[in-house]
Amino acid sequence: MIETEFNKAANSPIANPKNSLWISLKEGIQSFGKGLNLRRFYHAVGKKKFWEFIIFSVFLLFFYGPLLNTFILAFANTYQFPAVVPQEFGFQWWEFVLSQNSLVESIATSFLLAIITTVVALLVCLPSAYAIARYNFKGRKLFMFSFLLSNAFPKIGLYTAIGIIFYRFNLMGTIAGVVIIHLINSMLFMIWLPAGAFRNVHRQQEEAARDVGASPMRTFVQITLPLAAPGIAVASMYTFLGSLEEAQGTLLVGFPEINTMATSMYGVILDYPATAGAVFALILILPSILIIMLFRKHLVPTEIGKSMSGK
Amino acid sequence: GEESKEVVTLWAGGSDNVRIAMESVTDAFNNSEYGDKYELELEYILSGSGTQGLRDRLLAATKAGETETDYDLILLSDSEYTSYVAEGGEDILTPVDFDKVPNAARLKSSVAVGEDYIVPYRGTTVVLAYNSDTVLTPPQTSEELYQWIKDNPGRFAYNTPGSGGAGSAFVTTSVYNFMPEEALTSQDAAWKEEWTQGFELLEELHPHLYQSGGSVVYPNKNQGTLDLLANQEVDIVPAWADMVIQQIGQGTLPESIKISQITPSFTGNIDAMGMPAIGGDKDGAHAVMDFMLSEEAQGILLDEMAAIPLIDASNLESENSVLLEGLDVSSFRVTSLGTLGTELNEKWDQEIAPLQ
Amino acid sequence: MSNQKAKKWLPYILTAPSLVIVLVFVVYPISSSVLRSFRNRETGSFTFEHYQYFLTDPLQRANILYTLEIVLWTILFTIVASYFLAIYLRFSKSRISKWMGMLTLLPRFIPGMVAVYSVILVIRDSGVLNRVGLLFGQEWKLGWMFNEKGIILMNLWFSIPFATLIIFAALSGIQDSIIESAKDVGASKWQIFRSMILPLSYKDGIVATTFIFLGNVGSFTTPFLMGGNSPKMLGIALYDQFNSYMDYERAAALSVIMFLICSFSAVVYIYTNLKEQEWEKGR
Amino acid sequence: MEEKIKVQINNLAKIYPNGDGVKNVNLEIKEGEILTLLGPSGCGKTTILRALGGFLDVTEGSILINNEEVTHLPPEKRPTGMVFQSYNLWPHMTVEENLSFGMKLRKISKNEIKRDIEKMLAIMSMSGSEKKYPNQLSGGQQQRIAIARSLLLKPAVLLMDEPFSALDAKIRMQMREELKRIQAELNITVVFVTHDQEEAMSLSHRIVVMEKGLVAQVGTPTEIYDNPESKYVASFIGEMNFLELEGEQVAFRPEDVLICKQDEGEHIGVIQSVMLLGHYASITINTGKHLVKAFIPRNKTQNIQEKQTVSFTLNKSITYKKGA
Amino acid sequence: MEEKIKVQINNLAKIYPNGDGVKNVNLEIKEGEILTLLGPSGCGKTTILRALGGFLDVTEGSILINNEEVTHLPPEKRPTGMVFQSYNLWPHMTVEENLSFGMKLRKISKNEIKRDIEKMLAIMSMSGSEKKYPNQLSGGQQQRIAIARSLLLKPAVLLMDEPFSALDAKIRMQMREELKRIQAELNITVVFVTHDQEEAMSLSHRIVVMEKGLVAQVGTPTEIYDNPESKYVASFIGEMNFLELEGEQVAFRPEDVLICKQDEGEHIGVIQSVMLLGHYASITINTGKHLVKAFIPRNKTQNIQEKQTVSFTLNKSITYKKGA
Ligand SMILES: Nc1ncnc2c1ncn2[C@@H]1O[C@H](COP(=O)(O)OP(=O)(O)OP(=O)(O)O)[C@@H](O)[C@H]1O
Numbered sequence A: 001m002i003e004t005e006f007n008k009a010a011n012s013p014i015a016n017p018k019n020s021l022w023i024s025l026k027e028g029i030q031s032f033g034k035g036l037n038l039r040r041f042y043h044a045v046g047k048k049k050f051w052e053f054i055i056f057s058v059f060l061l062f063f064y065g066p067l068l069n070t071f072i073l074a075f076a077n078t079y080q081f082p083a084v085v086p087q088e089f090g091f092q093w094w095e096f097v098l099s100q101n102s103l104v105e106s107i108a109t110s111f112l113l114a115i116i117t118t119v120v121a122l123l124v125c126l127p128s129a130y131a132i133a134r135y136n137f138k139g140r141k142l143f144m145f146s147f148l149l150s151n152a153f154p155k156i157g158l159y160t161a162i163g164i165i166f167y168r169f170n171l172m173g174t175i176a177g178v179v180i181i182h183l184i185n186s187m188l189f190m191i192w193l194p195a196g197a198f199r200n201v202h203r204q205q206e207e208a209a210r211d212v213g214a215s216p217m218r219t220f221v222q223i224t225l226p227l228a229a230p231g232i233a234v235a236s237m238y239t240f241l242g243s244l245e246e247a248q249g250t251l252l253v254g255f256p257e258i259n260t261m262a263t264s265m266y267g268v269i270l271d272y273p274a275t276a277g278a279v280f281a282l283i284l285i286l287p288s289i290l291i292i293m294l295f296r297k298h299l300v301p302t303e304i305g306k307s308m309s310g311k
Numbered sequence B: 001g002e003e004s005k006e007v008v009t010l011w012a013g014g015s016d017n018v019r020i021a022m023e024s025v026t027d028a029f030n031n032s033e034y035g036d037k038y039e040l041e042l043e044y045i046l047s048g049s050g051t052q053g054l055r056d057r058l059l060a061a062t063k064a065g066e067t068e069t070d071y072d073l074i075l076l077s078d079s080e081y082t083s084y085v086a087e088g089g090e091d092i093l094t095p096v097d098f099d100k101v102p103n104a105a106r107l108k109s110s111v112a113v114g115e116d117y118i119v120p121y122r123g124t125t126v127v128l129a130y131n132s133d134t135v136l137t138p139p140q141t142s143e144e145l146y147q148w149i150k151d152n153p154g155r156f157a158y159n160t161p162g163s164g165g166a167g168s169a170f171v172t173t174s175v176y177n178f179m180p181e182e183a184l185t186s187q188d189a190a191w192k193e194e195w196t197q198g199f200e201l202l203e204e205l206h207p208h209l210y211q212s213g214g215s216v217v218y219p220n221k222n223q224g225t226l227d228l229l230a231n232q233e234v235d236i237v238p239a240w241a242d243m244v245i246q247q248i249g250q251g252t253l254p255e256s257i258k259i260s261q262i263t264p265s266f267t268g269n270i271d272a273m274g275m276p277a278i279g280g281d282k283d284g285a286h287a288v289m290d291f292m293l294s295e296e297a298q299g300i301l302l303d304e305m306a307a308i309p310l311i312d313a314s315n316l317e318s319e320n321s322v323l324l325e326g327l328d329v330s331s332f333r334v335t336s337l338g339t340l341g342t343e344l345n346e347k348w349d350q351e352i353a354p355l356q
Numbered sequence C: 001m002s003n004q005k006a007k008k009w010l011p012y013i014l015t016a017p018s019l020v021i022v023l024v025f026v027v028y029p030i031s032s033s034v035l036r037s038f039r040n041r042e043t044g045s046f047t048f049e050h051y052q053y054f055l056t057d058p059l060q061r062a063n064i065l066y067t068l069e070i071v072l073w074t075i076l077f078t079i080v081a082s083y084f085l086a087i088y089l090r091f092s093k094s095r096i097s098k099w100m101g102m103l104t105l106l107p108r109f110i111p112g113m114v115a116v117y118s119v120i121l122v123i124r125d126s127g128v129l130n131r132v133g134l135l136f137g138q139e140w141k142l143g144w145m146f147n148e149k150g151i152i153l154m155n156l157w158f159s160i161p162f163a164t165l166i167i168f169a170a171l172s173g174i175q176d177s178i179i180e181s182a183k184d185v186g187a188s189k190w191q192i193f194r195s196m197i198l199p200l201s202y203k204d205g206i207v208a209t210t211f212i213f214l215g216n217v218g219s220f221t222t223p224f225l226m227g228g229n230s231p232k233m234l235g236i237a238l239y240d241q242f243n244s245y246m247d248y249e250r251a252a253a254l255s256v257i258m259f260l261i262c263s264f265s266a267v268v269y270i271y272t273n274l275k276e277q278e279w280e281k282g283r
Numbered sequence D, E: 001m002e003e004k005i006k007v008q009i010n011n012l013a014k015i016y017p018n019g020d021g022v023k024n025v026n027l028e029i030k031e032g033e034i035l036t037l038l039g040p041s042g043c044g045k046t047t048i049l050r051a052l053g054g055f056l057d058v059t060e061g062s063i064l065i066n067n068e069e070v071t072h073l074p075p076e077k078r079p080t081g082m083v084f085q086s087y088n089l090w091p092h093m094t095v096e097e098n099l100s101f102g103m104k105l106r107k108i109s110k111n112e113i114k115r116d117i118e119k120m121l122a123i124m125s126m127s128g129s130e131k132k133y134p135n136q137l138s139g140g141q142q143q144r145i146a147i148a149r150s151l152l153l154k155p156a157v158l159l160m161d162e163p164f165s166a167l168d169a170k171i172r173m174q175m176r177e178e179l180k181r182i183q184a185e186l187n188i189t190v191v192f193v194t195h196d197q198e199e200a201m202s203l204s205h206r207i208v209v210m211e212k213g214l215v216a217q218v219g220t221p222t223e224i225y226d227n228p229e230s231k232y233v234a235s236f237i238g239e240m241n242f243l244e245l246e247g248e249q250v251a252f253r254p255e256d257v258l259i260c261k262q263d264e265g266e267h268i269g270v271i272q273s274v275m276l277l278g279h280y281a282s283i284t285i286n287t288g289k290h291l292v293k294a295f296i297p298r299n300k301t302q303n304i305q306e307k308q309t310v311s312f313t314l315n316k317s318i319t320y321k322k323g324a
């Protein structure tokens, strides 16, 4: 039944101009299917390349296909079943989303929170990271694993228990309370990653600085820190983005006084149709993309992988 | 200057469409002549976000003996009022001084309970939303609906009662239709004995409901069933009238979607305003209540969230008025189950959800 | 001498701030939750009833098993796929593999909600996949929403890139000459994997597994948006206890149960991490 | 030594995408000889070796081992054994497991494996180390085990890529002698890669000197030391002084400089430095235009001091055209 | 060279928690000399050097530099400069920034810094590399900059911990000569650590031979080469043969073996191998009980072949008690 519906729409001479896009898409896909003789392709590029191509396609489709689709939907005014591509493009939902002043406010709050969280996390975690990297003190491993164990307790359970403390200290619904929640979420990587970075700074480089007359503090600030900066930057980026996207804890201890993009997104996803959610998703993802562009030089997959495994 | 204004904080909770409408009302209040004296601030608690609900917050603050809070004014439905009183006592709310709310005189309907403590401002009810392309004659009675469900397997869905009022209304009426009408507004645990028949019905309907991946699925949240309807995966769902109307207007629901009420009807609500005793600015709160019953505010609510006006709507011009036609506030079935509601949901979770 | 003493205390001073935060905002709340889980709601007396409830109630037991099932499948698929990807990334020198290396990084930075939302739009019965299928006159109702399939798929979306990164890093630590000398003595691809790659990287595989385990046992967003009504994943069951039933004692007990399940995996991690095998010593 | 040809390389070329690589390589490697590829970093030694081992697809040419074409076989199908510069052993396996891994793949019986390993460890002077892990062995011992591992599989050719360069000077020396001994004992064919001319001189039967991807000269160590065909080879093998005399380049070795009493010598210069290098001393003489290096036995260094003016003659020299 | 004492080490001991370390170290380092600490890996060379530089708390004893006690000063307060084996430079700073970092800390004026750096780079033959980053320099160049950095601060003593061991053989040689030249030019005091006896011999004024945390012998290269006080020193410095004759150990250097015609020599043996090492050849003679190594000049190798029976006498030898 649905199929005939669809054929009717597609073959109709007065085909809605809105639909022309996905008709041409359909034709495109069909002719692509015909033209792309997989076997011919296989022989043209060779076995290795062929499989590489297949793997890469599957990879892209699985990991990036859905995101791309969401991006497209963000610019759809109408997207009703069974259209593949929105029937009508436009900025209707952008207008809707951006017209709400609470949203603009929540964006500002989000960034404020993320910045504070990152700065506090740096201040609190860097010394620990340095200690882990440089000193072989008693309880070092235990200390490292305590962060792992704290990740083993269910987040919601933890937040609720923290809530009780927060009530006592009047931290409920305050920036400080939310920052603490975001902070404890980011501590694991904020310590492990910079610790890896500090470990990669050769001791000789520090000693050489001491040798030419720099005090321990100056050595740390002018030699160790800049050399570990890429790793620290990546960790900060995790913290920053993590804080931007955190919703569960913010809802539990900060809501409704503290409203962030992520908590708003919750409502939008739950209570709105796909197109509005897509706009919000895009807004939420923008900082990630910007930051990744900024840091892409330091994003070395192997290095990040190594530090994430606590090495 | 700005500083001299008294700040009134209004606390509310619910779905996001209510938030948007309430934000508009807030802006309107601040721009009205009341705005010269008072500044209204909205604190909105999104439902389903896992955060502590408004009632718990207020009760917690009351029990903690706090007196100087910013819970100046809260929004609550008349059915919720019962549970506020049940846990917080009669004096959790301050009685309304109706002299300071002149617009109250224009009210066409009244609340079922707590008349002295709360002022109603909008109505809303659960209805059947259906795809008029495929359902030419929608069911008129509950019996017809149940028969339709069995005749059209997989084309009906209701959301889990814990996740939204539409599903909850469907479950509640399905169960309470077998019971005396007074049970709907009673918190007496004895009524639990009589739930059996209703649950048998729900169990019987279960295999005929919407399926995905080979098993029956109850979507989460009110929006979940509306999505299924929009995407033509089902043909009929129970839904809040305001949500359906609003989304048809926005174009996210196709225009083929229509609403209709059955008899006995699904439950509805009258939403009201109340002043917690521990809140501050009472004068400001009265001013806000008065404003909410003005034509301006009622118009905004009608426009933005298809709320059913409680004052004479003939002067209000809105596309939504047409769609709301036939939904009579005075005939809404009101529930007030208190903690029994939670237990009903729990029973549903335990008996219906796990069915294969 | 005082210099030496200061040196001894320095690491403890440096770790103090983060330690205090962990103690106050993690260890203390967890401990109080543990206490609470043993308390009767009305009388406040000591009781096992909450645990008993979760371990005997058939629904709750089904939830626990359901969660474990999802987590185990997720781990299985993830590890297989990640090894496959990581090996490809490590040993292919083509430009595509460099690109893929970079692209595996990004999903970590995509807000979880956005990802879940995006995947739902594709796989739900009225999603992009089915719509594309309809273009060809096919009904592709996957039926992956509202059951474990969708959750597992989504978990894979999150965990494969993550595990791939960790395993890839481990494989990068394996010298080419180790693989080449194995080839040289006549080992096939499978033998190289079994005898060289796996023993030299399994620890990192376990690290990845642990993180996936921790992340998935308590996961909320994915099952909340994609899961069915029953059984439920533990994250949702816990949420219900707070949000719908407001039973904080039971919630605490469930938290502790989840914690114990997770700790099991964390202990495996710590054990393999602390245990240095003979051949690793002095490296 | 029979003159049987073990490996034949015909017109081999391997060009990397960036244009680097080797070409025009023609070589015959005889059974039972140690052939060394010698040249500075980046000249393509490893490239040739890896082509022999099957780790590279060659661009052109063919390789025959035992008269059979192997050009396109993967490493596991070639009768070659490779020893790398370092990280040879599998760190997670004991010495015994390292040694038996390849043999097990060949389905050799357990007893035989055990016997062979024992014998080989004895040859390597490593008996009793079966249960040790590589990290419990010194660098030199590890390389011995690596060689043993290859030899146990009885390869037609043993390929060694700078196997000793990560070792200490002393151990390096020792390993060289060891290798010569084992090679002679088992009469195996070895292709050895090094950038250390001393190493090449001391252990090769023949040396292939390479320059920027091309073969510059092939010959026995003596041939190459005494008759370097080009200035490049001359300067690369051993120490060589170059003087510009009447538009020609005169090349001579430091040991061919004869320091004379007073002014009897052909050339005059000031001694700039004296470095004692064990049994001989290296002296740098500044003639004003050039620095000349001379080696003299230790017992003749008593009379020689820095800043002293001396004269010297050349025992022997070669003349190259300029620019050659 | 004046005989002024620059550094005095009195009864120094540094014992690590695991019991390793050095002890009973007494040394006087004279102004303007290159003193080398030489010994096998793990003997404690680095430990002494780091104690001098202030990177270690010593267990016992004292260190005086310029007659001032520095035993408990941190590195930044000591008049020493250290050059490490590698990773000396700060990769995030240009050569100029690397060089000026320490000078700026000393509040030297900008102009002076600039002038000094230029001069120092000229001495190091590195002029014009101011704006380069360390990763744009070769290993040898990096070590030069590291030396320059230390020298610019005019340290009383320059400490160098195997500074050339990460470099290629050729460049290593070159750097040694370079170091000698610079040291002579600036008349600085250098404590140099190496495990390479050739390196120690070629550049030191005096050598401290170490054995397992203790000083085994101190002396000039010639003294140590000619009169090693113990078997240990003898075997460590240069090549040394040991024969057991009548219950005593006779030690002699390979160059002191004189190969005789027919049976004229004191000892008889079979030539086991001949290794050509450039300007001389190393010959191994099997006397039946021992293997004896002999060095002979290249021009005398014509008549010598493997497996030939020869006789030889010893020019010179030292006798040790057994067990010494
Ligand atoms: N995989 C590769 N891709 C591109 N160029 C390469 C590759 N491997 C080697 N080269 C280049 O080919 C040339 C020869 O390299 P090769 O490794 O054979 O030199 P080598 O003589 O072994 O040097 P070394 O002594 O440094 O090991 C060099 O210029 C090198 O940069």
Ligand SMILES: Nc1ncnc2c1ncn2[C@@H]1O[C@H](COP(=O)(O)OP(=O)(O)OP(=O)(O)O)[C@@H](O)[C@H]1O
Residues within 6 Å of the ligand: E016, E017, E018, E020, E021, E039, E040, E041, E042, E043, E044, E045, E046, E047, E048, E195
């Ligand atoms: N921080 C330390 N803790 C414990 N033992 C150490 C430490 N540093 C060095 N040692 C031990 O002290 C001894 C001397 O070490 P040192 O580094 O001084 O030797 P070295 O002569 O410099 O050796 P190499 O040539 O290998 O550098 C060794 O046995 C070493 O294992």
Ligand SMILES: [Mg+2]
Residues within 6 Å of the ligand: D045, D046, D047, D161
């Ligand atoms: Mg090479």
Ligand SMILES: [Mg+2]
Residues within 6 Å of the ligand: E045, E046, E047
């Ligand atoms: Mg050392």
